[in-house]
Amino acid sequence: MKRRITFSILFLTSILVFIGIFNLFGSSGSAYAATTTDTTPTSSISPTVTSPTTTTSPPVTSPTATTSNSTVSTTSTSPTDTQTKDITVAPTTSDQVASTTSTVAAPVTSTSTQTASATDTPVPVKEIPMKGNTAADASINSGAISPGDTTYVWSDYNVGYNWSIPDYVEINAGDTATFTIPDNINVTQKTTFDVKDPKGNVIGSFTILPGQKTGTLTFNDALENTTTGRVGTISFTAKGTSDSDENKDFILNKYGWINTTTAASTDTQASEGIPTSLTWNVAFNSASQDLTHVVLTDTIEPGQTFVRNSVRANYGYMLNGKFISQGEIVPDSVELVGNQLIIKFSNVSSYVDLYYDTTVQNVSTDQINKWHDKTTITADQISSEAEHTIEWGGAGTGEGAKGSIIFTKLNSVTNSPISGAVFEIRNSAGKVIQEGLTTNEKGIIEADDLAPGDYVIVETQVPDGYEPSANYEWPFTIVEGENDPVLLTGFDKPFPEEPGTGEEIVYKVDSADNQALVGAEFKLLDAEGNVVASPLKTDAQGILDMSDLAPGQYSLVEITAPEGYELNSTPIAFEVIAGKTASVYVKDVKLPTDGSLTVLKVDSETKKPLAGATFNILDSTGKVVKTGLTTDEKGQIVVDALPDGSYTLVETTAPEGYDDLKDPIAFTITAGKATSVTVPDEESEVVPPEPPVQPEEPDEDDDNVVEPSEPEPEPQPVPEPEKPSVTTPGKTPSGTIDKDTSGYGKLPQTGNDKDTVLEIVGLILSFVLMMSVISYRKLQH
Structure with missing residues (x-):
């Protein structure tokens, strides 16, 4: 009892201690969590910025075409001047776009080509005297218009020059030449483009600025080594200068211009003067007729994309060849069907001046770009058509007198070509003008763009296996006026082969498909069986190249097979002959999987x-x-x-x-x-048959004793098989009647009643014993 009390006290004490510790640590954790909670406030300030948008549409002169009021078909050549009250949509001359490109054919004598990029205010190093660069030399629209003819601000003109530089005038990088613009040509946009020779090499750049009457060609060093034949062309597009119009009445007129005012200020293409969008102007009914069911159909050609919601129109009248706007007129419908823009008005009784925009794609800076647009008008009273083409860009060609050389490098012993020899060309002053010239598989170098004069071709790198030549320079001269290349031949002497050695090349392949096998390892043995080299391993191509071997007998033994292959350890015998190269194929068989x-x-x-x-x-x-x-x-x-x-x-x-x-x-x-x-x-075990039950002896006191019959003979036991299985025979039931050997039948056996009594008594004793045990255990507990 004392032990139980002591144990209970200890158990309760442990529980109390555990509860105290748990409360202590729990409160500490809460305090820690409280002190580390992030309570930093978040402040968000979103400033409001107002960006006003200013749209400026410069005024445009809309030309007129002389037509009758009857149903006619006309082509517009000059638009009428447009002035608007509410919306200014036509550009002034300062906003119209002129663009140029030019290509000059001039020889290049240096493999390193520099490009001189002209700025808005180029600073020339030296002005190059030139012919064909004055305003009088300019060709306008291929000579169709002279510098003194009238030109119009709404028309595009191609201005071209054929220039040349006198022979033997020295040209250095940064030198410039000035081109004068005719008085009847107005440049409306900055234009800069490269000037190139027929091979596409840049020899300089041309720049012209809006409102200026001169353009500048700035050279790089490409022409430094030229003395003759410096010619080329410059061409660009610009606008005219006159806004007067003698035409009074017209049915339909069409005009267009490059519009950079719609481009974002961050548009690099627009900032460099490359067109990004066009504005098309359609003017009709200058006589202010009463027209009904007016339909304008405008065909937008490939390379342009219509800008949705860009259609705007004003109505007004003509005064002294000028359009006077009286306000905005809204079409009844504007619909784009495929590449056709369809604009409808139910009734028109005034002169209408209409505009819309397109964007342009794939603009080239090396040629003249053309964008064409055609418009037709139908009404109950009239029908007509007009078209216009906007041009931008430039092009040019040129050529110069240059010489060339073809140099061939040969083996001095076999006269076979040598590839991989590297050369440079120096002029008479010792300056390197071309370098890194390497002979091809035919041993040939071709160098052109050489001005007349004396040169030397110098070998700067000798191919492997050849001796540096004592004479590694070959002089030559380019003669002015001769077009045939200079032909030269040079020789290199090969190193002599080391005597007394040979080479054996081993190819390790798959025995089935001859595929190269990587990673096979061999040992090389001499005639006495000594190891000469080990391990020798095949490379990524399955090749083992053994060079510099002394003449004699050798054998090669595989010591490591490639992965997945059987080892072929059979020695491979071969002979090395001085100065000879032999080869052998060694095949391996794949291991089965x-x-x-x-x-x-x-x-x-x-x-x-x-x-x-x-x-x-x-x-x-x-x-x-x-x-x-x-x-x-x-x-x-x-x-x-x-x-x-x-x-x-x-x-x-x-x-x-x-x-x-x-x-x-x-x-x-x-x-x-x-x-x-x-x-x-193992064979299954054989189970023997059950033996017969022996009869019991009869009770001597029983009056009804029946003599038992003689028992049948006991069967002989069956021999036990090897490892027989154990089989338990069934019980023989009591009361079995044996056969009566005397022939009187079977009789009941004596002693059966005794057996029944004994069984009942045994059951009673067993029950009493079991109850006694149970009672005893209860008393114990």
Whole structure:
């Protein structure tokens, strides 16, 4: 009792201590969490910025075309001046776009080409005297318009020059030449473009600024080594200068211009003067007729995209050849069907001036770009059509007198061509003008763009296997006026081959498909079996190149086969001959990837093959990979193509008369090898018959004693088979009547009543004993 009380006190004390510790740490954790909570406030300030948008549309002069009020077809050549009250949409002359490109054919004598980029205010190093660069030399629209003719602000004009530089005038990088613009040409946009020779090499750049009457060609160093034949062209597009119009009435007029005012200020293309959008102007009914059911159909050609919601129009009248706007007029409908823009008005009784915009794509800076647009008008009273083409860009050609050289490099012993020799060309002053010239597989170098004068071609790098030449310079002269190239030949002397050595090349391949095998290792033995070199390994192409071998007999032995192949350790004999190269192919056979299994089922004693046994094969994971395998009359099962790995053999059905195999048999399959498993089986044990029950002796006091009949002879025991199974015989029931040997039939045996009484008494005693034990245990507890 004391022990129980002590234990209870200790147990309660432990519980109280544990509760105290838990409360202590719990409160500390809460305090820590409170002190580390992030309570930093978040402040968000979103300033409001107002960006006003200012749209400025410069005024445009809309030309008129002389037409009658009847149904006619006209082509517009000059628009009318446009002035608006509410919306200014036509550009002034300062906002219209002029663009140029030019290409000059001039020789290049240096492989390093520099490009001089002209700025808005170029600072010339030296002004180059030039012919063909004055305003009087300019050709306007290929000579159709002279510098003194009237030109119009709404029309595009192509201005071209054919220039030349006098012979022997020195040209250095940064030198400039000035081109004068005719008085009847107005440049409305900055334009800069490269000037190129026929090969596409840049020799300089041309720049012209809005409102200026001169343009500047700035050279790089490409023409420094030229003295004659410096000619070229410059051409660009610009606008005219006159806004007067003598035409009074017209049915339909069409005009267009490059519009950069719609481009964003961050548009690099627009900021460099490259067009991004166009504005098209359609003017009709200058006589202010009453027109009904007016339909304008405008065809937008490829390379342009209509800007939606860009259609705007004003109505007004003509005054002294000028359009006076009286306000905005809104079309009844604007619809884009395919590439046709259809604009409808139900009634028109005034002069209408209409505009819309398109964006342009794939603008080239090396040629003249053209954008064409055609408009037709139909009404109940009239019909007409007009078209206009906007041009931008430029083009040019040129040529110069230059010489060339063809140099051939040969082997001095065999006269065979030598590739890989590197040269440079120097002028008479020793300046390198071309470098890094390398002979091709034919041993040839071709160098052109050489001005007349004296030169020397110098070998700067000798190919492997050749001696540096004592004479590594070859002089030559370019003669003015001669077009044929200068032909030169040079020789290099090869190093002599080292005597007394040879070479053997081994090719390691697959025996089936001759595929190169990487990673095979060999050892090289001499005639006495001494190791000369080891290990020698085949490269990524399956090649083993053994050079500088002394003449004699050798053998090559494979010591490591490529992965997945059988080792071929047979020595390969070969002979090395001085100055000769021999080769040999060594083939390896792939290792098999599967193995096979043979199962033999036999009697455990006689070793006789047993047919009819059935097996399953399981892999290392317990998965059945083969099932229903049955031994044949030879007691065998053969299984081919089993991958490497561990397996178990499980007998599912034993042969008739034999016990099933209790334990699975483990076995391992090795690639390329055959595995055999012998499975013995034991015969089933034979159970002997039950022996007869012996009769009991009769009670002597029983008056009804019947003499028992003579018992039948006891059967002889069956010989015990090898390892018989244990079988328990059934009980012989009481009251069995044996046969009456005297022929009077079977009689009941004496003593049966005694047996019944004894059984009842035994049951009563057992019950009493069991109850006594139970009572005793209760008393104990």
